[in-house]
Amino acid sequence: MLRIKKELIDKIAKQGEKGYPYEICGFLLGSIDYNNDIREAVEVYQVENQNKERANDRFEISPKDYIRVENYADSKGLSIVGIYHTHPDHPDRPSQTDLMFAQPDMSYIIMSIEKGKAGNWRSWKLENDRFVQEKVEIL
Numbered sequence: 001m002l003r004i005k006k007e008l009i010d011k012i013a014k015q016g017e018k019g020y021p022y023e024i025c026g027f028l029l030g031s032i033d034y035n036n037d038i039r040e041a042v043e044v045y046q047v048e049n050q051n052k053e054r055a056n057d058r059f060e061i062s063p064k065d066y067i068r069v070e071n072y073a074d075s076k077g078l079s080i081v082g083i084y085h086t087h088p089d090h091p092d093r094p095s096q097t098d099l100m101f102a103q104p105d106m107s108y109i110i111m112s113i114e115k116g117k118a119g120n121w122r123s124w125k126l127e128n129d130r131f132v133q134e135k136v137e138i139l
């Protein structure tokens, strides 16, 4: 499950509305309790969507950004616990491409942005190579 502060959800919503009609993406930083499968997010870190050709329905994170965020997290004693991105005018369900790039033990927040306004969102995680919706606790 994912535990996340309400203010972080508000931040993702704002970034998503600002980035509309393109997908925006970023990292969830915090701590992971592997034994109990609990990820707690205390910070969000937006990175640039590197997919310019299909930014309306794809997102891509550069290895450079990945390393930069990892170093930043390290310096604050945090871990990367997940990745968030938006779906402009599409439901908050993972796409086939989302599945292709997903990694285990991470939370994937997908937020739908409907006509420029933040809508539904859910968190997903990989289970046996498929995405399943995970429980979320708002802090």
Ligand SMILES: [Zn+2]
Pocket: 085, 086, 087, 093, 094, 095, 098, 110
């Ligand atoms: Zn997606």
